Amino acid sequence: MANYILRRLTMLVPLLILISMISFFIIQLPPGSFVETYIQNLQRQGYQADQNEIQRLKVRYGLDKPMYMQYLIWIKNIVFKGDFGRSFTYDRPVSEILAERIPMTMVITLLAMVVQWLISVPIGIYSAVKQYSVIDYIATFIGFIGVALPNFLFALVLMYVVYVKTGWAVLGIFSPEFIDAPWSLAKLLDMLKNLWLPLVVIATAGTAGLIRTLRATLLDEIKKQYVVTARAKGMKEWKLILKYPVRVAMNPLISTIGWMLPALVGGELVVSQVLNLKTVGPVMLEAVQSEDMYLAGGVILILSCLTIIGTLISDLLLAWTDPKIRYD
Amino acid sequence: MLGLNFNLNNLLTKWRDNKEEKAQKKQEELYYASQSKLIWMRFKKHKLALVAMSVLAILYSLSIFSGFIAPYEMNERLSEYKYAPPTKIHFISKEDGLRTPFVYKMKKEFDKETFKYKYVEDKSKEYSVDFFAKSEPYKMLGLIPISRTLFDAEVPIFLFGTDKMGRDIFTRVLFGGRISLFVGFGGVFVSFILGIIIGGVSGYFGGIIDEIIMRLVELLMSIPQIPLWIALSAAVPRTWGTVQTYFAITMILAFLGWTGLARVVRGKLMALKQEEFALAAVAAGANDMRIIIKHLVPAFISYLIASITLAIPGMILGETTLSFLGLGMQPPAVSWGVLLQDAQDITVLSNYPWYLIPCLFVVLTVLMFNFIGDGLRDAADPYSSM
Numbered sequence: 001m002a003n004y005i006l007r008r009l010t011m012l013v014p015l016l017i018l019i020s021m022i023s024f025f026i027i028q029l030p031p032g033s034f035v036e037t038y039i040q041n042l043q044r045q046g047y048q049a050d051q052n053e054i055q056r057l058k059v060r061y062g063l064d065k066p067m068y069m070q071y072l073i074w075i076k077n078i079v080f081k082g083d084f085g086r087s088f089t090y091d092r093p094v095s096e097i098l099a100e101r102i103p104m105t106m107v108i109t110l111l112a113m114v115v116q117w118l119i120s121v122p123i124g125i126y127s128a129v130k131q132y133s134v135i136d137y138i139a140t141f142i143g144f145i146g147v148a149l150p151n152f153l154f155a156l157v158l159m160y161v162v163y164v165k166t167g168w169a170v171l172g173i174f175s176p177e178f179i180d181a182p183w184s185l186a187k188l189l190d191m192l193k194n195l196w197l198p199l200v201v202i203a204t205a206g207t208a209g210l211i212r213t214l215r216a217t218l219l220d221e222i223k224k225q226y227v228v229t230a231r232a233k234g235m236k237e238w239k240l241i242l243k244y245p246v247r248v249a250m251n252p253l254i255s256t257i258g259w260m261l262p263a264l265v266g267g268e269l270v271v272s273q274v275l276n277l278k279t280v281g282p283v284m285l286e287a288v289q290s291e292d293m294y295l296a297g298g299v300i301l302i303l304s305c306l307t308i309i310g311t312l313i314s315d316l317l318l319a320w321t322d323p324k325i326r327y328d
Numbered sequence: 329m330l331g332l333n334f335n336l337n338n339l340l341t342k343w344r345d346n347k348e349e350k351a352q353k354k355q356e357e358l359y360y361a362s363q364s365k366l367i368w369m370r371f372k373k374h375k376l377a378l379v380a381m382s383v384l385a386i387l388y389s390l391s392i393f394s395g396f397i398a399p400y401e402m403n404e405r406l407s408e409y410k411y412a413p414p415t416k417i418h419f420i421s422k423e424d425g426l427r428t429p430f431v432y433k434m435k436k437e438f439d440k441e442t443f444k445y446k447y448v449e450d451k452s453k454e455y456s457v458d459f460f461a462k463s464e465p466y467k468m469l470g471l472i473p474i475s476r477t478l479f480d481a482e483v484p485i486f487l488f489g490t491d492k493m494g495r496d497i498f499t500r501v502l503f504g505g506r507i508s509l510f511v512g513f514g515g516v517f518v519s520f521i522l523g524i525i526i527g528g529v530s531g532y533f534g535g536i537i538d539e540i541i542m543r544l545v546e547l548l549m550s551i552p553q554i555p556l557w558i559a560l561s562a563a564v565p566r567t568w569g570t571v572q573t574y575f576a577i578t579m580i581l582a583f584l585g586w587t588g589l590a591r592v593v594r595g596k597l598m599a600l601k602q603e604e605f606a607l608a609a610v611a612a613g614a615n616d617m618r619i620i621i622k623h624l625v626p627a628f629i630s631y632l633i634a635s636i637t638l639a640i641p642g643m644i645l646g647e648t649t650l651s652f653l654g655l656g657m658q659p660p661a662v663s664w665g666v667l668l669q670d671a672q673d674i675t676v677l678s679n680y681p682w683y684l685i686p687c688l689f690v691v692l693t694v695l696m697f698n699f700i701g702d703g704l705r706d707a708a709d710p711y712s713s714m
Contacts, residue, residue, distance in 0.1 A: 015543070015546065019547065019550055019551070022547075026555055029559035029560065144699075145691075147694070147698060148690075149694075150649055150652075152649065152652060153668065153687045153690070156674075156684070159677075160677045160681070163678055164678055262552070269554055270649055270652070273653065274672065285558060285653070288558040288559055296555065299555075303552045304550045304551060308546065308550045311549070311550065
């Protein structure tokens with residue numbers, strides 16, 4: 001076990017380096033560079049830039065150096081100074097932009113996860129134990145719909161229904177009055193009031209998947225011999241279900257916890273885009289599209305690293321909780 | 329008299345023998361039935377999955393024969409009928425009572441209360457819905473010259489309403505299905521092949537090869553998908569047509585997306601190669617390739633089949649999401665995702681809710697694939713209690 005952990009940890013550093021190179025490569029994929037797009041925009045507005053100007057812009061944005069130099073400078077700044085560079089479009093340090101958006105993203109994702117688990121675990125267990133009951137059918141139905149309905153469409157439909165019935169357009173996280181107001185209880189309540197829509201949408205998709213997985217695994221486990229033995233020995237039904245098969249069935253769910261890490265920062269992109277939430281997702285989308293190199297690179301780097309770390313955590317958690325898995 | 333009795337007796341005996349023969353044949357069939365036949369027999373017990381198959385068959389036929397079924401062209405604009413609501417089909421006429429389906433002409437009226445244009449039915453004349461109506465000659469499936477469509481009427485007939493440029497949404501949904509329903513297959517196929525081969529090699533040989541491949545898999549899995557999509561869609565040369573671009577991107581994603589399948593295949597192979605039938609094959613002297621393909625793979629083919637069936641709706645949803653974000657298909661190409669792009673605006677939706685109809689199609693397709701996948705998984709798993 002310790003062997004396994006050590007091996008995985010030593011593999012972590014080369015993996016992180018590789019992923020940083022890949023992230024950089026991804027940013028460079030769209031043709032041209034920020035300066036070129038900028039010049040094109042200027043030209044469209046009728047302003048001709050001469051060679052000197054272009055060269056000056058390139059130096060200013062650090063785009064005149066060869067590719068590998070740009071990469072090295074970028075990494076050096078991040079690792080040693082914590083400086084993610086400057087966003088071209090917003091003209092602010094990337095770390096500032098991210099620091100603005102990440103907390104809100106984390107709040108939404110965390111709340112959604114909590115809601116998901118709170119709902120899906122009881123329902124999943126119940127629908128597996130009392131198979132073919134009404135709750136089971138409802139749960140299976142929700143499961144199917146949750147898988148089939150794309151998140152953003154659900155967001156749209158829900159928004160539409162709410163708008164038609166109550167005339168209230170649920171957009172953004174705060175109502176207009178509260179956007180710049182300092183934090184207070186009223187602001188918190190207002191945030192919760194506006195957040196219920198994205199929470200419902202994000203949580204539903206995950207809930208459906210969790211219920212399905214939990215139900216399927218639990219159904220398999222309940223048929224096994226040790227459950228029959230426990231019953232024969234006289235344990236109360238609910239007690240034995242919760243103590244033995246559920247523990248085994250929770251394993252696949254636990255292994256998804258690791259993926260929470262990148263989701264906490266990356267958030268749910270499409271729903272945020274549709275509902276106009278100020279989270280990291282839309283910023284990333286815009287940054288990659290407009291080739292805002294440092295902003296996009298920073299976000300992608302953070303997300304990929306978190307994914308790798310998250311996978312490691314998932315595997316470690318799984319090896320810890322599931323005695324059947326031993327990676328020697 | 330006697331002759332008649334004799335004949336009757338003969339007939340009865342023959343009939344009874346026939347029945348016995350048939351029962352015996354069926355039993356023999358069961359013994360000799362191939363794996364796929366057995367799976368099919370168990371699959372048939374799933375009513376839901378069978379229904380899903382028929383629904384999907386209908387959906388796919390609708391999109392294949394969309395040229396014939398749709399009354400209008402894909403990008404045909406009827407500019408006097410922008411934002412028109414779905415045309416109501418009536419069966420009860422004022423004079424004759426029940427009659428063949430007909431429609432009314434739609435008139436644009438200016439509503440003085442809301443200051444918007446409304447479409448009102450002009451009930452003065454009834455226009456029959458003609459089936460197999462004449463139309464301009466075109467080539468069905470690009471091959472068969474034909475000049476009829478399934479239905480049409482002398483006045484505009486919009487089953488799902490029109491959009492902001494006066495294009496019939498029913499027609500566009502049908503044509504959009506051609507892309508949405510088919511474009512995922514190539515990608516799924518590629519990732520399937522890659523996943524089995526690479527996962528198979530990794531699981532069967534183990535050791536260093538396994539380590540390297542698994543680290544590679546982890547690396548690929550950590551690349552966040554959406555930024556990659558965005559970057560790729562921006563990197564594809566602009567000279568390519570939209571469908572080609574999308575196909576290219578799907579292929580690239582498939583090359584990166586085989587990782588999930590590879591991990592599962594590897595896990596299963598690692599477990600299966602210790603089973604007795606595999607050891608027996610090794611003892612009999614079979615070479616590695618033969619063992620993998622002929623013995624190990626068929627053991628978990630049920631999972632593979634279910635996997636593919638469940639990966640396809642993933643592709644469909646992916647296309648819809650990306651086109652919705654503006655990254656996949658773009659107008660003038662038509663797919664369900666492109667159609668839903670127009671539905672993004674909440675004010676548009678509240679005024680013209682029929683924009684959401686392509687959403688129903690997406691959900692229906694994905695749901696049906698999921699039912700079939702579940703049915704297949706239950707039918708193909710030799711250990712499930714069916």
